[in-house]
Amino acid sequence: MENNSAAGYWKATLGLLTKIMVVWFLVSYGAGILFADALNSIHLGGYPLGFWFAQQGSIYVFIALIFFYAKKMSEIDRKFDVHEE
């Protein structure tokens, strides 16, 4: 409880959101679209890598991101003492 203020809580929340959105952007728009052609020269099994990110990989990362977010937010809620119950 080093910084028990609404402003601090909001800042921590936005910080977490920014980090997650960077990863979110990199796997989908980055690996899946912008750099897909370059990544396609690498293969993952029978998949060209860029194609894999666009049709499989980005979706798996999205799931991981939401659960990571939910867990981290619970920690932030407690740290700033704004959690429910």
Place this chain on the structure above:
Amino acid sequence: MDLQTLTYLVVGASFALYIGIAIWARAGSTSDFYVAGGGVHPVTNGMATAADWMSAASFISMAGLIANMGYGGSLFLMGWTGGYVILAMWLAPYLRKFGKFTVPQFIGDRFYSKSASTVAVICLLTASLTYVIGQMTGVGVAFSRFLGVSNETGIYLGMAIVFAYAVFGGMKGITYTQVAQYCVLILAYTIPAIFISLNLTGSFLPQLGLGGTLVGTDTTLLERLNQVVVDLGFAEYTTSVPGSKLNMFVYTVSLMIGTAGLPHVIIRFFTVPKVADARYSAGWALVFIAILYTTAPAVAAMAKYNLHKTVNVAIESNGDLYATESAIKYDERPDWMARWEKTGLLKWEDKNGDGRIQYYNDKTKNADVAAKAEQAGWKGSELTVNADIMVMANPEIAMLPNWVIALVAAGGVAAALSTAAGLLLAISSAVSHDLVKNVFAPNMSDKNELMVGKIAMAVAIVIAGWLGLNPPGFAAGTVALAFGIAASSLFPAIMMGIFSKKMNKEGAIAGMLSGLFVTLFYVFAHKGIFFIKGTDFVDMIGGPNAFFGITPEAFGAIGAVVNFIVAFAVDKVTKEPPEHIQHLVEEVRIPRGSKAVDGAH
């Protein structure tokens, strides 16, 4: 037992299951009808959300479009899943904390204005109605095949059944019915995919099969598919893009933020018990959605390969695709083709009069292919396959047992019905509660409110069915338009309502109206005013996709940018929101003090 009887039995049994569950669950839960998720585990709620979300567009249409578009089809996969990340982090927990039941209520309260809420209703109705048109297209496909009738008759019957289903009421609101629908839908989707993956690649998981090696060869599926489609004059499967990379990028953005702006999805997160649950619930919903979404690209590639393999026997034997005997004889075509010809969605026209089916890209720019086709005496591609039939026909193309085909019919019907009914309920509550009661007749009785809602539903279904007869595109493409409309109008307003304390009502209203207007203008220019055939004015805007080659389906992202710019500009020159609204925003941002949702104003 013949296929038609078996299909009736399986679809009938699935209906009996939903109705049985609805009756069983209803007895105990009339009181918390609207708070369906209260006391329901986040995993169960996630499953119900997934059923609600995955419509005819996801189930019936999406894989077919991916099969057509190849790599470019990834925009549906990333767009319709990546939006959940935005939804889970930017909107769901805060809207849950806010604790109102509809999106127009949130916008009306946050922007302290009935006009704002009315504008939100208009945006919501435009998006939902467009979405229902896409659903009706899918319903037509499902019912025409299921009953063995023409596509038009399928749509008329579908309209009647969807209407009965929605009016029967609250069906949709009951979480356990949706859990059952999810189970039917996901089994119907994955079982044929597993069979086909095993047949083609020997891999049990379609997600691995797509990257696997064809049985009995050392060529991978994707490599062989690339070869075949390129040899027949189509674009290479793993690299083809829709128009341009820019269009693909913008299209994906549009679908993602549209996901986060669609009212019937957002509503799901109003009904969980706690703010923390809203966050996890989005994660679980995405897990269940991902089971279908990671299977879909495998279904797409395998169905495409199987379809080519069926009509051109040289593909399997690795022979000359252009040899006379390679194209199969029409008289010896498999039964499934005859069954789909009845619906009018699959057509054969013997252009060179040799009684065989030649299927290739006759508009190819590949001179080599054009020369080979010419030499072989091919006079144009003779087979027209509507993309929307790919998933439904998939098990038949792969010659799977009849019970699998019947199961897919049940899944398609479930997907189309649940979402169409859900959207109709959203439309009816927006019209009756947020528009008529809130603005025109505040003293209306509950009974009349319900009546107005039912009339709104009936009107919506007639319009949607009528436009569904001449749809503006394939089911998934039409649904993408709905996402664009939600992305450009509702999403920015909700987001600014949470993330900007200073955004005022003038800014929000101007933003919503301009975003909606710009998007509709571009869409109607291509697809006709209110999607009525023959009223398009695409020449006026400088030809199709005149704006940097961006297609109308992708334009929602541009509309959203316009919305944000206009909103901030207007906000700058008008006075800031009252003190209590700024406090309200601060209050919404922290989880503590969340209470149960109430629908009252």
